[in-house]
Amino acid sequence: MEQVDIFKALSNKTRLQILEWLKDPETSFPEQKANGYANGVCVGQIQAKAGLTQSTVSDYLSVLQRAGFVTSTRMGQWTYYKRNEEAFEHLSTLIKSAL
Amino acid sequence: MEQVDIFKALSNKTRLQILEWLKDPETSFPEQKANGYANGVCVGQIQAKAGLTQSTVSDYLSVLQRAGFVTSTRMGQWTYYKRNEEAFEHLSTLIKSAL
DNA sequence: AAGTTATATCGGTTTTTCCCGATATATAGA
DNA sequence: TCTATATATCGGGAAAAACCGATATAACTT
Numbered sequence: 111m112e113q114v115d116i117f118k119a120l121s122n123k124t125r126l127q128i129l130e131w132l133k134d135p136e137t138s139f140p141e142q143k144a145n146g147y148a149n150g151v152c153v154g155q156i157q158a159k160a161g162l163t164q165s166t167v168s169d170y171l172s173v174l175q176r177a178g179f180v181t182s183t184r185m186g187q188w189t190y191y192k193r194n195e196e197a198f199e200h201l202s203t204l205i206k207s208a209l
Numbered sequence: 210m211e212q213v214d215i216f217k218a219l220s221n222k223t224r225l226q227i228l229e230w231l232k233d234p235e236t237s238f239p240e241q242k243a244n245g246y247a248n249g250v251c252v253g254q255i256q257a258k259a260g261l262t263q264s265t266v267s268d269y270l271s272v273l274q275r276a277g278f279v280t281s282t283r284m285g286q287w288t289y290y291k292r293n294e295e296a297f298e299h300l301s302t303l304i305k306s307a308l
Numbered sequence: 309a310a311g312t313t314a315t316a317t318c319g320g321t322t323t324t325t326c327c328c329g330a331t332a333t334a335t336a337g338a
Numbered sequence: 339t340c341t342a343t344a345t346a347t348c349g350g351g352a353a354a355a356a357c358c359g360a361t362a363t364a365a366c367t368t
Binding site: 112113114117118120121122123126129130198199201202203205206208209 | 216217219220221222225228229297300302304305307
């Protein structure tokens with residue numbers, strides 16, 4: 111994954127929003143409270159909140175994952191996505207040093 | 210300037226490269242040594258190094274300027290661009306806090 | 309096995325970005 | 339003023355991204 115692709119992943123309002131939502135899943139996705147948030151939030155919840163089609167949101171989550179900003183866990187029929195805080199730390203450092 | 214536009218400005222290989230070049234103008238633009246680097250580097254030098262047309266490079270520099278990553282100074286027929294380090298600091302902080 | 313639900317992938321249309329050539333503007337010098 | 343040089347802006351063709359619907363895959367339920 112090249113540097114420019116990291117920034118491309120962040121060059122979309124919806125994707126930025128998803129990352130912000132995942133920062134505080136308890137608040138952003140209360141519907142999932144029963145299942146907990148240990149592995150993140152499932153695609154359906156994110157899709158509903160984003161107001162885009164299922165295919166688009168699935169696509170966006172792949173983009174974010176390829177860039178390292180989220181990780182996914184398959185549990186039964188659901189795929190849960192959660193933030194990978196290391197990626198943000200890393201990017202923050204990179205901007206200071208390499209950029 | 211919205212957050213997403215900051216990242217769009219960084220979503221291009223040439224623009225990223227220009228920012229890196231401007232980090233160390235003495236090394237990247239030795240041709241300009243006679244004139245000094247106090248105000249940055251003029252468009253022509255950047256264009257020659259980028260290997261793109263004058264209009265494209267001028268455009269790219271505008272994009273970087275609108276996003277705050279560079280500032281420009283007009284001196285005679287030349288426009289000099291240099292990095293605005295504050296913008297990078299700011300972005301680095303933003304990624305840790307807001308993103 | 310058949311039906312249901314959740315997600316991923318595929319093909320295509322629309323929108324945006326990339327990058328160009330042509331032209332306009334600004335400054336300097338003869 | 340006329341000419342040359344440096345940069346900015348404008349209009350457009352080509353490439354990439356956004357986003358969709360349709361369909362495929364995977365796992366659960368009965």
